[in-house]
Amino acid sequence: MNTIRVAFLVILGGSVLSGQVTSERLLNADKEPGNWLTYSRTYRSNHYSPLDQINKSNLDDLELKWVFQADDTTKFQSSPLVVDGVLYVTHSPNNIAAIDAATGRVYWRYRHAVPEGISVCCGQVNRGLAILGDSLFMATIDGRLMSFDAKTGSVRWDVKIVDNKDGYALTVAPLVVKDKVVIGSAGGEYGIRGFVDAYDAETGERAWRFWTIPGPGEPFHETWEGDSWKRGGGSIWVTGSYDPELDLMYWGTGNPAPDWNADVRPGDNLYSDSAIALDPDTGELKWHFQFTPHDWWDWDAVQIPVLADIEFKGKQRKVLLWGNRNAFFYVLDRETGEYLLGKTFAYQNWAVGLDESGRPIVRDGMQPTPEGTKVYPSVQGATNWYAPTYHPRTKLFYLAVWDRYPSTYHRGDATYVRGARYPGSFPEGIYPELVNDDETGFGSIRALEPATGEIKWEFKLTGVSESGLLSTAGDLIFSGSMEGHFLAVDVDEGDLQWRVNLGGRMANSPITYLANGKQLVSVASGHSLFTFGLRE
Amino acid sequence: MRRVLTVVLACGFALPLPAQQGDIENPYTSPEDVAAGGRIFRSHCAACHGSNGTGGRGSDLTTGEFHHGGSTAAIVQNIAEGIPGTEMPSAFFEGRQLWQLVAYVRSLSERPRNTSHSGDASRGQSLFDGKGGCRDCHQINGDGGRGGPDLSYIGASRSSSYLRESLLTPGERVLPKDYRVSAVTKNGRRISGKRLNEDSFSVQLLDGDGNLVSLSKADLSAYSIDKSSSMPSFAGALNDGEVADVIAYLSTLRRGGRRQ
Numbered sequence: 001m002n003t004i005r006v007a008f009l010v011i012l013g014g015s016v017l018s019g020q021v022t023s024e025r026l027l028n029a030d031k032e033p034g035n036w037l038t039y040s041r042t043y044r045s046n047h048y049s050p051l052d053q054i055n056k057s058n059l060d061d062l063e064l065k066w067v068f069q070a071d072d073t074t075k076f077q078s079s080p081l082v083v084d085g086v087l088y089v090t091h092s093p094n095n096i097a098a099i100d101a102a103t104g105r106v107y108w109r110y111r112h113a114v115p116e117g118i119s120v121c122c123g124q125v126n127r128g129l130a131i132l133g134d135s136l137f138m139a140t141i142d143g144r145l146m147s148f149d150a151k152t153g154s155v156r157w158d159v160k161i162v163d164n165k166d167g168y169a170l171t172v173a174p175l176v177v178k179d180k181v182v183i184g185s186a187g188g189e190y191g192i193r194g195f196v197d198a199y200d201a202e203t204g205e206r207a208w209r210f211w212t213i214p215g216p217g218e219p220f221h222e223t224w225e226g227d228s229w230k231r232g233g234g235s236i237w238v239t240g241s242y243d244p245e246l247d248l249m250y251w252g253t254g255n256p257a258p259d260w261n262a263d264v265r266p267g268d269n270l271y272s273d274s275a276i277a278l279d280p281d282t283g284e285l286k287w288h289f290q291f292t293p294h295d296w297w298d299w300d301a302v303q304i305p306v307l308a309d310i311e312f313k314g315k316q317r318k319v320l321l322w323g324n325r326n327a328f329f330y331v332l333d334r335e336t337g338e339y340l341l342g343k344t345f346a347y348q349n350w351a352v353g354l355d356e357s358g359r360p361i362v363r364d365g366m367q368p369t370p371e372g373t374k375v376y377p378s379v380q381g382a383t384n385w386y387a388p389t390y391h392p393r394t395k396l397f398y399l400a401v402w403d404r405y406p407s408t409y410h411r412g413d414a415t416y417v418r419g420a421r422y423p424g425s426f427p428e429g430i431y432p433e434l435v436n437d438d439e440t441g442f443g444s445i446r447a448l449e450p451a452t453g454e455i456k457w458e459f460k461l462t463g464v465s466e467s468g469l470l471s472t473a474g475d476l477i478f479s480g481s482m483e484g485h486f487l488a489v490d491v492d493e494g495d496l497q498w499r500v501n502l503g504g505r506m507a508n509s510p511i512t513y514l515a516n517g518k519q520l521v522s523v524a525s526g527h528s529l530f531t532f533g534l535r536e
Numbered sequence: 537m538r539r540v541l542t543v544v545l546a547c548g549f550a551l552p553l554p555a556q557q558g559d560i561e562n563p564y565t566s567p568e569d570v571a572a573g574g575r576i577f578r579s580h581c582a583a584c585h586g587s588n589g590t591g592g593r594g595s596d597l598t599t600g601e602f603h604h605g606g607s608t609a610a611i612v613q614n615i616a617e618g619i620p621g622t623e624m625p626s627a628f629f630e631g632r633q634l635w636q637l638v639a640y641v642r643s644l645s646e647r648p649r650n651t652s653h654s655g656d657a658s659r660g661q662s663l664f665d666g667k668g669g670c671r672d673c674h675q676i677n678g679d680g681g682r683g684g685p686d687l688s689y690i691g692a693s694r695s696s697s698y699l700r701e702s703l704l705t706p707g708e709r710v711l712p713k714d715y716r717v718s719a720v721t722k723n724g725r726r727i728s729g730k731r732l733n734e735d736s737f738s739v740q741l742l743d744g745d746g747n748l749v750s751l752s753k754a755d756l757s758a759y760s761i762d763k764s765s766s767m768p769s770f771a772g773a774l775n776d777g778e779v780a781d782v783i784a785y786l787s788t789l790r791r792g793g794r795r796q
Contacts, residue, residue: 119630189628372583412579417632425579426628440712440761461736483735499737 021083021131023178027244034514036082039128039173040387041511043242044307047389048471049512053519054534055474059488059498061535065520066104068097068529075507076524079128079173079387079468081136082513087522088131088150089529093124094140096153102515104531110153114142119419120169121189127238127508128173130181132201139170139183145199147181157204161185165419167192173239177249177280180207184236188254188300191231191422196240196251196276198283208283212236212253212271219285220270228265231416233257234272238302238385242280243318246335249280250305250320259298260368261414261424268293273301275320277337287337291324293359296367297350297375297409298427299325302385305334306397310450312340321450323388323399325381328354329453343453345446346382346403350375368409372428378407378441379427380464387468387509389477394491396447396456398477400465405429405441445469445479447494457494468509470521478521480506486523486530502530559607562642564635573640576633584623589644591695593623593709600645601790603692611638622693623711655777660785663778668770670782676789682742683730684767685714691789699783703774706767716766717741719751720758727751731761 021037029035029042033050040047054062070076074092081088087101094112099105118124120141130137135156136148143164147156161183162168167190175182180198188194194212199205212234214221224232235254242249256265256272271285273292278285292299306321312331319340322330327348331341339358351360366375380402388399412425443464447456467480476488476497486506487499504526512521515533522531578587584594595603602611604619616634618626629637664670673684690699701708717739718728729743739759740750753759770779 121628370579408583410579410583413575415575420631420633421629423628426625428583428625440763462734463736481736485736 020134023132023176026132026176034082034517035084036080036511036513038081038130039079039175039239040241040304043177043244044390045239045241045304045387046306046308046392046471047304047387047469047509048391048473050473051512051514051519052473052475054472054512054521055476056490056497058534059476062498062521062532063535064500065531065533067531068099068104068106070095070097070527070529073527075123075125075505076527076529077123077125077127077171077507078524079508080511080522080529081129081131082511083131083150085515086150087513088129088136090126090128090138091527092126093118094126094138094142096129096136096138096148098150098153100515101513101520101531102518108153110148110155112140114140118142118164118169119167119190119421120171120186121421125171126173127171130174130176132176132179132181135201137174137176137181137201139172139174141169141171143168143170143185145170145174145181145183145204147201147204159199159204159206161197161206166190167419167422172237175239175242175249176201177242180280182240182249182280184212184251186235186237186254188233188235188257189259189421189423190419191233191257191416192235193230193232194234194236194253194272196236196278196283198280210276210278210283210285212274212276214270220268223268223270225266231257231422232265232269232272233259235300236302237300238304241305241307241320243307243334246318247280248277248286248334250307250334251276251278252301252303252305252322254300254302255298256295258414258416258422258424260296260409260426261411262294262296262367263411264414264424265294269295273299273326275301275305275322275332275337277334289330289332289337289339289358291322291328291330291358291360292326297326297407298379299377299381300385301325303383304385304387306388306390307334308390308395308397308450310395312451319450321388321390321397323383323397323401323448325377325384326350326360327377327382328360329397329448330358331450331453341451341453345399345448345453345455346377346401348376348382368411368425368427370411372408372410374406374408376404376406377402378405378429379409380405380407384466386466386507387470389469389471390450391471391477391491393473393475394447395450396491397450398445398447398469398471398491400467400469400479401444401446401458402464403442403444405464443481445477445489445494447491459489459494459496465506467506467523470510470512472512478510478512478523480510480523480525482506484525486510486525486532500532502526504528560609560612562608562635562638564632565639565642569636570639570643572633573636573638573643576629576637577640580627580629581637586695589641591698593698594695595693596695597641598644601692603689603791608638608642611641615641655780655782655784657781657784657788659778660781660783663774663782664785667778668774668782673767682746683744687786687789689789689791691787692791694786696783696787699786700779702767703779703782704769704771706765706769710763710765714765716762718758718760718762719756721751721755722757 070091096110143162213232240251256269342354407427407429410425414424443461502525510523671680729741733740
């Protein structure tokens with residue numbers, strides 16, 4: 001009898017403890033290959049998994065296990081979390097599903113009532129959740145940060161942070177660091193003043209705010225003229241990274257506003273289009289690096305900061321690897337922000353090159369004109385927000401690339417109206433099919449050597465990709481394409497290993513995890529989440 | 537439609553009363569709104585639709601006929617969302633600015649305009665079917681060849697100046713949807729035709745015999761895309777008056793004129 005009681009208590013204890021994600025577990029997320037505890041799996045944002053059950057030797061046995069169908073038709077940009085066998089995923093506009101990762105059956109759903117009349121530049125999307133303890137956190141397009149009971153979906157707290165009438169909308173997956181939930185706001189096309197905020201995970205009380213556009217009296221306020229800083233953009237819409245040893249958090253900031261008429265904002269427009277390093281306890285800025293000063297082309301620096309420790313010019317360095325929308329690949333010292341390397345990874349014609357400090361030397365005549373100026377890369381950039389990956393064995397950095405796609409950028413009226421779009425015209429060639437050029441652009445997955453920026457291999461796609469990359473210890477990179485193909489290539493050579501046509505555009509990044517000890521891979525295509533595993 | 541309602545409500549107004557069954561009313565139509573819309577139009581739309589709205593690469597907006605819907609709701613949607621399958625992108629505006637743009641676009645067709653074409657449409661139709669040989673490659677309302685673009689609604693989507701350019705210098709602008717491809721399979725079969733779709737691993741085409749063909753790129757030993765136009769220039773082949781006649785005919789080709 002006692003034995004039975006003990007066993008029962010052990011089981012009960014196990015079930016109580018399971019799903020409790022302490023900050024210690026988040027710090028050591030890399031030691032939990034079966035889980036996916038934060039946006040990019042670990043704070044280093046390598047988008048790499050040590051799982052190797054699925055590998056080049058058994059891809060013929062990879063089969064569909066289950067499909068979760070979202071009941072909306074907006075782009076599926078959310079990246080799921082997986083915690084001890086439960087997969088949590090959001091879909092548009094701010095709905096959550098808690099799913100049995102093994103079977104795809106739903107435990108609970110939360111449906112968010114979004115008020116009518118919400119303005120978001122690029123779809124009512126959400127990019128995912130964060131977790132601490134047994135609380136989930138989601139930022140909403142109507143300007144709320146919310147906490148949920150991970151076991152039931154009940155709302156624990158709900159804090160209104162920003163007003164969409166001012167152009168703000170929250171689309172980012174939060175980042176939990178220690179006891180705080182960190183987010184920022186989209187709205188770079190509406191003339192917002194961007195920020196990074198931290199909230200107490202228990203109460204939802206704001207701990208600090210860092211304005212990405214400095215106000216009067218703050219450093220670098222002089223990089224704005226007049227009142228242009230008040231609507232200077234610098235949005236935050238992709239999740240940052242964290243280095244616990246340096247105790248620094250890294251975020252990429254969005255474009256300055258208005259996007260395509262920079263005449264109204266003379267100066268460098270800091271900290272738009274920048275990498276910023278913040279103290280997670282106070283929000284204090286430790287360093288910044290601006291990729292595209294005084295941006296004319298809408299090249300947000302919203303890429304996921306990838307942390308790696310590499311040998312650079314004979315010395316071991318703690319670095320950030322950053323493939324930027326402006327077509328340059330950067331290596332930055334993540335302790336100091338020192339610029340170490342910058343090299344193009346796709347065709348561009350806007351800059352002659354970078355100077356010794358990494359500042360671009362802009363080619364004459366590249367600014368938008370009323371008639372239009374053709375510039376490479378396109379407004380979508382040579383890459384964008386979707387996850388790159390760093391593989392610890394190959395020590396290569398991989399990213400999805402749009403090459404040889406131009407846009408014709410126009411400069412137009414830039415009258416600010418509260419809550420209205422504030423773009424200062426818009427470019428032609430937003431979508432590849434509209435580009436009619438002698439050269440046809442293409443998509444590709446490219447492998448870069450971090451110390452040199454040299455392209456080691458590429459896997460070409462006919463169409464472009466909005467899918468991020470997942471690399472694994474199975475020596476595979478999983479990715480997708482707008483064409484609807486979900487595919488796996490070899491990490492060493494880039495050779496195609498496996499593919500399946502899922503039919504819908506992929507606009508998120510695949511993840512992998514264990515369910516009942518078996519490796520699964522999930523990816524969204526169209527409006528559904530598809531999950532693959534090995535045939536048994 | 538849900539998007540349209542969203543756009544309307546984004547203005548902070550209650551849904552306006554419909555102007556006609558199923559339509560919505562523009563709450564911003566004052567002369568100041570039209571002027572504001574005109575400023576947006578000139579900086580954002582004129583590159584394709586011409587500075588005075590009479591078209592170019594984009595359609596002529598002064599005729600009062602809107603190929604993709606003339607209701608206010610349809611115009612709002614087409615500006616806010618773009619028109620799938622065409623070169624019209626979403627205009628990146630909403631709320632008051634979008635309404636002002638709609639007001640300006642509406643005003644374009646309320647102005648006096650010269651509606652006469654210098655050519656004769658009926659002569660143009662004869663030339664199209666006869667001397668020009670156009671129907672060999674172009675369908676109108678399901679009748680004609682499949683090699684070139686369907687022209688059933690070309691009058692609504694292209695301006696006269698664009699049509700003239702297409703007749704005289706057809707190679708100047710070839711859209712990706714009109715590219716032709718040639719392929720040789722590994723067992724020596726040659727296939728060519730109009731490219732309907734292509735991805736990283738396959739291509740779908742319409743061959744010269746009217747067959748829909750899907751090819752796996754892995755099965756091909758050669759594959760090439762021809763971005764030139766297969767249409768001959770009619771400069772010289774038709775005199776100036778005949779060119780004007782053909783343009784006049786093409787300009788009549790709109791949804792309203794379709795046979796039932």
